[in-house]
Amino acid sequence: GVDALLDQFPDVFDMGVDSFSGSNQPQLMLRDDVDQDSALARVNDALGSYAEGGIDSIDVSDPEAQAKLIKAARSHIATARQQLLATMVMMGLSRIVVTNGKISAKIMYDFNASSQRNLSRSAQAKDFARNQYGGLAVITDGEGESETKRTSKGDYEGSYQSGKSTYTGNYDSDYYTKGKYKYSQRPVMTAMSVAGEQQTDALTARANLAGQVDVNFKTDYLPLEKMASPGMIEAIQMRSKPVDQNRPVYKPTEARPAGTPPASQPPAQG
Incomplete structure (x- = not known):
């Protein structure tokens, strides 16, 4: 999670030693010249959908805020890998089938x-x-x-x-x-x-070694219907869709004006 934050936001986060904590171990910290308001908006846009209630602070000196950021970064990585795997499964499996061939070797x-x-x-x-x-x-x-x-x-x-x-x-x-x-x-x-x-x-001695391999093969496609049930295929299709970063983040603690019907909660991204 820490490495993902450093790779995704190199101008916001850095690793260093906090002289006020009394520890000599490198820790995740904010860069000195960071505009925290704009940085918070960027981090919230990228990782807000992976944290419950969104990202409301990037002050990594706060253990709770740091843990929330790391958890959101890990969820982002897991979702991306799951999406890639689901996409590969949707494409089906290709295999190579050897039909016939010949191997010959000669030593003289x-x-x-x-x-x-x-x-x-x-x-x-x-x-x-x-x-x-x-x-x-x-x-x-x-x-x-x-x-x-x-x-x-x-x-x-x-x-x-x-x-x-x-x-x-x-x-x-x-x-x-x-x-x-x-x-x-x-x-x-x-x-x-x-x-x-x-x-x-x-x-005078001389030895010659000659070999030849002839293999005839073809590619074969294994469709997804032969590996999964319709319900499993539907779940895989949902996982293969990219995450909409512009979707509004659900915040359960947000107060509603009187007379306003409750907003429907968006489906969770697994």
């Missing part, structure tokens, strides 16, 4: 495993480093240049056919050579062993 596993191993080994052993004077063990590298020039001259004579013929001559020749050379001598090889190994493994 795909495993691919492979193992590959490559093995390679080699070994070498050469006993070349024998010396002292046992041979081999030579690592010699070298290079150089050579140049040669030579000239030759001479005479020659001879005969053939048993001296019947003779021949004579001379010769003269020159030659020249020049070049570069490089040489290497390498055994001296100690024992050597080489081993190599290579292995490759691979594993």
